[in-house]
Amino acid sequence: MAETLTPEKREYLQKIADKIRRNVLEMIYKAQSGHLGGSFSVAEIVSVLYFSEMRIDPDNLDWPDRDRFVPSKGHCAPAIYAALVLKGIVEPEALSDFRQTGGILQGHPCMNKVPGIDISTGSLGHGFSVAMGMALGARLKKKDFNVYVLLGDGELNEGQNWEAAMATDKLFLTNLTVIVDRNRVQLDGPTKKIMPLEPLVEKWKAFNWKTKTIDGHNIKEILEAIRWAKANLRDPSVIIANTIKGKGVSFMENTHEWHGKPPNQEEYWRALKELGGQEDE
């Protein structure tokens, strides 16, 4: 697992991220409902977690020693579902029933419906605390698994995250890694306008966290940051991943307008083309 990042592997992980984006687009276009912007911004992070760093076994989903992943910004569900399909955990046919009555792929991840989901998320501000409970559980159960939690930057408006930041430090949970998807846009507009977060790094530092700021679309930087966090057994670690909301589709980038809007047919084809669609599907 800890092998070095060869150019081949880097390319492979990027290709996975690209596929995730195309699947996300397709799902949301078909359902005419879902969150494009925040699913695109996490594609590389999700790729590196599922296809390189997380200890999971598609043939043994309930493995007690598996790493846990908590996508606390549950509206990035399409990106997670795409990864689960590529991983062979969810049947590809399920994607066409995303958000549809009777389908398993709920608008937000549901652990009791979707195989491979460790905890349901969707309502913002819970995942960090839940992940902390899991990390504490690992210690009590004498397991060495890691817990990864993916937070939206808008989600950090929720005060409960800062309760969890305090408690993780108190409980000395170094098997928990927080990744902040810092795309700087939330539903109603820029984070800086809706509820300013800066100085964000200093906030985490003030809670006794070790921080690393990276380019959240750079496979190498993501992978190295995750390994840095895993290796740090003295402090809780947070990775601030600078990302672009809507990354990959020019007209969707850096705007809140594509937070939760589905594309029409014309927009779908334009977006698919920009995402390199129809090349290797």
Next chain:
Amino acid sequence: MNKLVSMRESYGEALLELGKDNPDIVVLDSDVAHSTKTIYFAKQFPDRFFNFGIQEANMMDAAAGLASVGLIPFVNTFSFLATLRACEQIRSSVAYNNLNVKIIGSYGGLSDSYDGASHQSVFDLAVMRSMPNISVVVATDAIETKKMVRGIASIQGPIYLRLCRNEVAVFFDEDYEFVLGKANVLRQGSDLTLVVTGILLERTMSAADELAREGIECRVLQVPTLKPIDSEAITKVSEETGALVTVEEHNIIGGLGSAVAEVLGSSIPAPLERIGIPDVFAESGDYNQLLDKYGMSCQDIIRAAKLVLKRKGMSKNNR
């Protein structure tokens, strides 16, 4: 007069005993361990006790995480904080995921009487009852509390247990067995049924005694589980006694009275009166005085009993 024993002391001791037998029991508290009496567990098992400070929301979600990896968390705080401050955490993380979290609402009802309405908990049952997957139980005395601690730990799934802060009359003996979803007939009678949950059992029994002196024979059905409600037992007393009074230390909206009305509405309806807090916030004061002032006196129960009896007679005459 039955012996008075502290319910929270009993809870603290029972939790400690449970911890000795089951290494998966973990206890979470939010800076009220000396009040909830989880302090006994904390002292004996410091590695399995977590004080979250004043962070009820964070604590509740952390419990969900702990349960998801196979532990059995008992989450402790005041009842109103557990069910309202951390309500959405219960909904989104505990109930929706159907996780094995035991939520202990201490200081239920008006029992934190002197602290006033800010600390009293009179709609916790309504909130918890409306949430899918969660079972709702209310302790009556120190013995039942002890039995419930064992009982709820052995049942897989989320459960809300409401406790009283104070010393309350003991009714049950060590032979009592708590069965989730089962109501208990504690007194026989055929004129009407007093249906009661929680610590108002003492007042309910006194009311039944007094009514008996006037020739009115009450059956007393004690309901420790509000959800799943024992529909069978309620239907049976409705059929056999034809009139009911519910008695609870809770807003008359959404608690036991509502649960019983729901059952009667779809089975065998009968005249029903609901004793409880008449949809108001209470105030600071002596516990028993508050129970009297806010509609839960022995006389209130007696009045309600006579009222349903009268309506029962009227409905019979109309047949």
